[in-house]
Amino acid sequence: MQSGRNEIDDMIVHEKMQVALEYQNEAWADGRADGIEPEIIADAAIVFAMRETIRLHGEQGAEAMLESLRDRMLAGEFSPERIIQ
Template identity: 55%
Template sequence: MFDLPSVELDEMIQAEKKQVALEYHSEAWADGISDGIESDILAETAITTALLELVRLHGEDQVVEMMDDLRQRVRFGEFRADRTVQ
């Protein structure tokens, strides 16, 4: 049996948690759509819920910095549905 460095193991655990979280969000999204809730309403409430939690955990200043980073990522097209990764 081989041992992974703890940093690498922590990264793998975080990646797995993110994948599971994405699956939970996808399920909730699909449930909302099937209940007749529009995508833009689901998106806005998801963002609002996330921001409330992030401010609670990290404070307003750090969340503003996160939002500035996200703004740049949006401007660079990272979240476009037709984006191709090279």
Template identity: 50%
Template sequence: MIDLQGSELDEMIAAEKKQVATEYHAEAWADGISDGIETEILAETAITTAVTELVRRHGESEVLELLEALRRRVEYGEFRADRALQ
């Protein structure tokens, strides 16, 4: 029998949800590409939809903080396809 603390279980559930969400997004992305939609249009639409929903749920200040954190991650090269994983 597996004995997990509440926070460990919550982390596992969150990780599973992120994995499923990633799979949904990958499928939608592939469908868009196969329908002839350019990657730039898919990306901008995904970002715009996400930011709109986050502002609606959490407000502009919190979203601006998130966007600043994402900006730093981009600057550090976290999203480069050629980055080396250690």
């Protein structure tokens, strides 16, 4: 039964991630519509995310998140050319 609960939890997290990404897309579009350059929007988003991560998980937790993101980036997960099958 534990594996069923983990699958449901994973589905819930995935759904929340999709909604959060939609919110981020809307904020990005609003910033661009107001004339803010993409580099500035990206920097502000990263700064906010790091502050919140440090607040919630401390500096070691933030460092672990950055290492994970680095590995995912190098694996091509965030590449706009990535094809999801």
